[in-house]
Structure formats: structure tokens, C-alpha cells
Amino acid sequence: MARTMSEDVLSHLGLSTTDDLVGMFKDVKFVCCGGSATRMENFAKFILKKLSSSHLKIDLPTEQNLRNICRTDRYVMYKVGPVLSISHGMGMPSMSIMLNEVIKLIRYATCTDVVFIRIGTSGGLGLAPGSVVITGEAVNYEFKPIYQLPVLGHMRSWQTTLSRDVAEAIKACALPDDGYDVVINKTMATDDFYEGQGRLDGALCDYTEEDKMDYLKEAYRNGVRNIEMESTCFASITSRANIKAAVVCVTFLDRLHGDQVTATKETVQQWQERPQQLVARYILKCLEEPQGMK
Amino acid sequence: MARTMSEDVLSHLGLSTTDDLVGMFKDVKFVCCGGSATRMENFAKFILKKLSSSHLKIDLPTEQNLRNICRTDRYVMYKVGPVLSISHGMGMPSMSIMLNEVIKLIRYATCTDVVFIRIGTSGGLGLAPGSVVITGEAVNYEFKPIYQLPVLGHMRSWQTTLSRDVAEAIKACALPDDGYDVVINKTMATDDFYEGQGRLDGALCDYTEEDKMDYLKEAYRNGVRNIEMESTCFASITSRANIKAAVVCVTFLDRLHGDQVTATKETVQQWQERPQQLVARYILKCLEEPQGMK
Numbered sequence: 001m002a003r004t005m006s007e008d009v010l011s012h013l014g015l016s017t018t019d020d021l022v023g024m025f026k027d028v029k030f031v032c033c034g035g036s037a038t039r040m041e042n043f044a045k046f047i048l049k050k051l052s053s054s055h056l057k058i059d060l061p062t063e064q065n066l067r068n069i070c071r072t073d074r075y076v077m078y079k080v081g082p083v084l085s086i087s088h089g090m091g092m093p094s095m096s097i098m099l100n101e102v103i104k105l106i107r108y109a110t111c112t113d114v115v116f117i118r119i120g121t122s123g124g125l126g127l128a129p130g131s132v133v134i135t136g137e138a139v140n141y142e143f144k145p146i147y148q149l150p151v152l153g154h155m156r157s158w159q160t161t162l163s164r165d166v167a168e169a170i171k172a173c174a175l176p177d178d179g180y181d182v183v184i185n186k187t188m189a190t191d192d193f194y195e196g197q198g199r200l201d202g203a204l205c206d207y208t209e210e211d212k213m214d215y216l217k218e219a220y221r222n223g224v225r226n227i228e229m230e231s232t233c234f235a236s237i238t239s240r241a242n243i244k245a246a247v248v249c250v251t252f253l254d255r256l257h258g259d260q261v262t263a264t265k266e267t268v269q270q271w272q273e274r275p276q277q278l279v280a281r282y283i284l285k286c287l288e289e290p291q292g293m294k
Numbered sequence: 295m296a297r298t299m300s301e302d303v304l305s306h307l308g309l310s311t312t313d314d315l316v317g318m319f320k321d322v323k324f325v326c327c328g329g330s331a332t333r334m335e336n337f338a339k340f341i342l343k344k345l346s347s348s349h350l351k352i353d354l355p356t357e358q359n360l361r362n363i364c365r366t367d368r369y370v371m372y373k374v375g376p377v378l379s380i381s382h383g384m385g386m387p388s389m390s391i392m393l394n395e396v397i398k399l400i401r402y403a404t405c406t407d408v409v410f411i412r413i414g415t416s417g418g419l420g421l422a423p424g425s426v427v428i429t430g431e432a433v434n435y436e437f438k439p440i441y442q443l444p445v446l447g448h449m450r451s452w453q454t455t456l457s458r459d460v461a462e463a464i465k466a467c468a469l470p471d472d473g474y475d476v477v478i479n480k481t482m483a484t485d486d487f488y489e490g491q492g493r494l495d496g497a498l499c500d501y502t503e504e505d506k507m508d509y510l511k512e513a514y515r516n517g518v519r520n521i522e523m524e525s526t527c528f529a530s531i532t533s534r535a536n537i538k539a540a541v542v543c544v545t546f547l548d549r550l551h552g553d554q555v556t557a558t559k560e561t562v563q564q565w566q567e568r569p570q571q572l573v574a575r576y577i578l579k580c581l582e583e584p585q586g587m588k
Contacts, residue, residue: 008495008554009554009555011554011555012384012487035368036366036367036368037367038367072330073330073331073332074329074330074384089383089384089385089388090306090368090383090387090388090391091383091385091386091387091388092385092387092485092486093384093385093386093387093388093484093485093486093487093490093523094383094384094385094387094388096485096486096487096488096490097384097486097487097488099497100487100488100496100497100498101497103497103498104496104497107497140444141444141447142444142447149485149486149489149490150434150435150436150484150485150490151489151490151492151501152492152501152505152506152508152509153435153436153509153512156489190387190444191386191387191390191443191444191485192386192387192390192391192443193306193387193390193391193394194390194391194394195443195445195450196387196390196443196444196445198445198446201302202394202398203393203394203395203397203398203401203531203535204394204397204531204534204535207445207446211446212446214446215446215447218447229387237497237498240498241497241498260302260303260305261303261305
């Protein structure tokens with residue numbers, strides 16, 4: 001971080017060091033993010049309800065006062081006491097911009113012990129649609145736990161380390177009567193939704209159903225249980241910044257049985273809430289029993 | 295495209311083959327796209343004004359009737375007669391989802407001779423900030439005109455072919471008293487805004503100012519005049535789909551002199567309109583003189 005600059009503009013958030021970042025953000029302990037702006041607004045309202053009905057003494061906004069803090073249209077960000085709920089768009093490049101700027105934000109705000117959690121959606125492999133996968137290891141298209149990015153003309157490679165403790169603690173928040181499976185397994189991150197995930201229904205496709213199934217089955221044999229577009233980048237950037245992080249995604253379909261989601265809109269909406277419920281329970285537990293968690 | 299499916303859902307647009315895609319989109323001749331939803335809404339209003347005040351006999355909405363057609367929060371899409379104005383978010387993965395679904399959309403709608411134009415923002419190299427770069431060649435981090443994506447476990451590589459004719463025709467729309475330079479040159483596309491573009495002001499940086507300058511100067515020597523995050527993917531996907539395409543970006547700063555934009559918000563806003571003006575003039579010319587253009 002260029003500490004010599006007189007002003008540092010977090011340009012995609014629309015915030016800057018001329019804002020009172022310490023005053024605005026010092027108490028942040030959880031950064032929750034997901035692709036969709038609507039989903040992250042809903043999560044902000046959801047966690048607000050949960051925190052409001054808890055016995056915790058926390059300064060909270062009312063739902064009417066809950067405002068998007070970003071001053072651009074690139075992301076939305078809501079603050080609910082110690083929780084930031086922020087969107088990251090789709091794919092690693094979009095997410096990496098948000099992560100860089102939010103990590104700078106929490107450093108400027110002198111936040112400590114912040115946990116980052118991605119609350120996402122994904123395609124599953126060999127799981128009942130609606131199951132939740134907590135990422136045990138984020139892997140690339142060769143099932144390797146690395147994130148690669150060209151920097152100054154050379155391909156760089158980083159480990160994709162996530163917090164096993166946080167993953168286990170979130171899994172422990174599942175209840176027997178929730179009615180869905182929660183597993184800790186490998187998540188594969190791709191740079192494309194169609195060809196990059198072996199779909200047959202994109203605008204371009206020069207492989208067969210058999211080629212696709214061979215690859216998806218190989219992914220399954222290698223322990224991959226869901227596929228999304230952010231986890232390796234998320235794991236790599238947070239771990240390089242010494243931030244504990246977890247990825248919790250619901251699966252909308254079993255890719256071993258198709259490419260398109262066949263569940264109704266209402267069902268998909270309910271499934272989307274599952275990672276939010278688990279993560280909200282985890283956050284509540286952390287705040288209520290600060291010694292035992294995180 | 296899986297033509298055997300009874301319904302094909304363009305899930306990130308929120309449209310489907312159960313919609314009357316032919317009735318809704320058959321007359322589309324130009325697909326204009328850019329990262330920001332607000333910018334593409336503004337472009338829709340701008341092109342509406344231009345088309346309304348032309349002598350062309352085209353069915354147009356009123357500004358009050360201009361509605362976002364997307365039924366999700368992933369992108370926004372506006373239709374102004376023969377022009378679609380659609381956002382693609384930031385980065386190639388986000389853009390590739392939009393492109394796949396919009397290409398399927400125009401195929402289902404039986405559109406013909408559609409030109410795709412990306413109207414973007416970028417960092418410049420050795421140009422006065424506010425200059426406009428029309429991409430002559432889209433190159434990757436090694437200055438090669440290729441787009442790479444892993445498909446079914448193997449790294450694939452495609453050419454990044456854009457239409458020279460469309461680029462020249464757009465450049466010819468610049469007027470001597472516009473007050474800014476318009477050049478046709480190489481554009482480098484990256485998968486990250488901070489380390490991926492050699493910035494020193496991200497959350498993570500393990501190289502020096504000298505390393506950065508060496509790389510940016512090497513890019514300049516190789517003919518690169520601006521850096522953004524989409525052009526190679528855009529060129530590759532459109533050319534594989536046999537679609538003529540162009541990329542027109544304004545530059546917000548000269549990266550040889552810094553990493554952050556120092557122009558005022560008002561100036562940046564005015565600069566953003568420059569690619570829109572050029573592209574609007576090009577579209578008007580195409581519609582007025584259909585024989586000579588495209």
C-alpha cells in the first residue's frame with residue numbers, strides 16, 4: 001500500500017482516505033460478500049434482524065437507515081454493526097478489485113481480527129441441488145489448490161489457503177432439522193460460466209456431452225463437489241493479506257445431470273438463503289462466545 | 295447451442311426462449327456494452343436522443359418508456375430501436391457470460407449483420423488523459439493477440455480478431471474540433487486492476503516502482519496504448535461467433551505518470567461521454583448510409 005500518498009482513493013468503492021474511515025468502519029469484524037447486489041442487500045437485512053433480536057449490545061441501524069455506502073455503481077456495501085455485506089460481481093477480476101479496496105479500507109480503519117466470508121451460489125457435483133458446500137480447498141481447472149495471475153509479464157502462482165477452523169465452525173452451525181446437507185469439500189473456480197465449466201448450452205461449444213461428462217467425473221473423483229467463479233482468487237488474496245476466510249455456497253443443480261437450473265424461482269430463492277442462515281448463526285455465535293470461536 | 299432443449303434459459307439476463315425473442319429483438323443491429331450499469335443506461339438515453347432527432351424512420355421508445363429488460367440484477371439492458379445497450383460488469387469472466395447469452399439471444403431473435411461495440415474506460419500509456427483508443431489489436435500480458443481459457447482441463451487459446459473496418463469507420467467519426475485525440479492502437483487486457491496492471495497502490499504489492507515502469511514501458515514499446523480488463527475476451531468470443539466487433543475506450547490517466555485518477559469527477563464524467571459520442575455518430579452514419587458503412 002502506497003503509504004506516502006496524501007490521499008488514497010478506493011475508486012471502485014467511491015471512498016477515500018479523506019473520509020473518516022476509522023469512525024465509519026473501526027468496529028468491523030466480518031466482511032461478507034457475494035456476487036449479486038440484491039443478495040447482499042438481503043443478507044444485510046437478514047443479519048440486521050438476527051442481531052437486533054439477540055441479547056448483544058451492539059449499535060445497529062434501523063432497516064430504514066440501512067444505506068448502500070458505495071458511491072459508485074460497481075458494488076453495493078451495507079454496514080450492520082460489526083458486519084459488512086458487500087457485492088463483488090461475477091468472476092475473479094471483479095472480485096479482486098473489491099478485495100483489494102476493502103482490505104485497504106479495513107487497514108485504514110484499524111480493524112482487527114476480521115474474518116472474510118464469501119456467501120455464494122454454484123453448480124454442484126454429485127450432491128442434491130440445494131446442498132451447501134463449505135470450501136475445504138479451492139482448486140483450479142487442474143484440481144490444484146493454486147490461483148494464477150500474470151503480474152508484470154510473468155505468470156505468478158499462489159496457494160489458496162482458507163481457514164479450516166472457520167469452515168468447521170460454520171459447518172457446526174448446521175442443525176439436524178435444517179433439511180439440507182452441508183459438506184466441507186473442494187470447490188473448483190473457473191474464469192467462465194459456459195465453456196469454462198464444460199457447459200454444452202453456451203453460444204460456443206466444440207466438445208461433446210461425453211467430453212464434458214469425462215471432465216466433470218474427473219473433477220468429482222478429485223474431490224470437487226461444486227464449481228463457481230471466485231474461490232481460488234478469494235482464498236489467495238485473503239491468505240496473502242493474513243485474513244481468515246471461508247467460502248460457503250449453495251448448489252443450484254447437479255452438473256452431473258444437466259447444465260440448466262430446473263428448480264422454480266421460489267425454490268432457488270429459498271436455497272439462496274441457506275448459506276446466509278449458516279453464516280448468520282456463525283456470526284452470532286462468534287459475537288456471543290468470542291473466546292471459543294473464530 | 296443446445297437446440298434440442300425445449301426451453302433455453304438465458305439465466306443471467308433473466309430471459310428465455312419462452313419469451314417472444316423474435317418480436318422483442320429482431321431489429322437489433324448494434325449491441326453496445328460497457329462495464330457500468332449507469333454508463334450503459336446513460337448511453338441508451340444518449341443514443342435515444344440522437345436517433346429521435348435524426349431523419350430516420352425508426353420505432354423508438356420515449357425516455358419515460360425506456361426500461362431495463364434484464365430480469366436479474368447481474369446486468370442491465372436497454373433497447374433503443376436497432377441498438378441494445380447492455381452492461382457487462384468488470385472483467386472477462388463477467389463479460390463472457392453476457393456475451394454468451396446475448397449472442398444466443400440475437401440468434402434466437404434471427405437478427406442479421408449485428409455489430410458489437412464495447413464502450414469502455416481504461417488506463418492510457420503515453421497519451422493525454424481523456425484520449426480515446428480504438429483497439430487495433432487486443433493483446434494479453436505478453437503483448438500477444440490471444441485470449442486463453444481453460445476448457446475441460448486444457449488451456450485453450452484463440453485469436454483476438456476485431457473488425458478493422460468498424461474501427462476505421464468509428465475513427466472517421468472524430469471531428470477536428472472535438473478537442474481530444476482518437477487513435478487506433480493496441481489494447482492490453484488484464485485479469486486484475488491492481489497487481490495485474492502493475493499498480494503500486496493495491497492491498498498487495500511485492501515489486502518496485504522501477505519494476506512497474508520497466509513493464510509499462512515495454513508495453514508501450516510493443517504498441518500498447520491503453521489497458522483495460524475485457525478486450526481480448528470480447529474480440530475472441532465475437533470473432534468465433536462471426537460477429538464484427540470494435541472496442542472504444544477513453545483513458546482516465548497516463549499510467550506512465552501514476553496509478554490513480556487525479557482529474558475531477560466532472561472531467562471524468564465528460565471524458566466518459568467521448569466514446570459514446572463517437573459510437574453514436576458511427577451508428578447514425580450506418581443507419582443513414584447503410585451501403586457505405588459497417
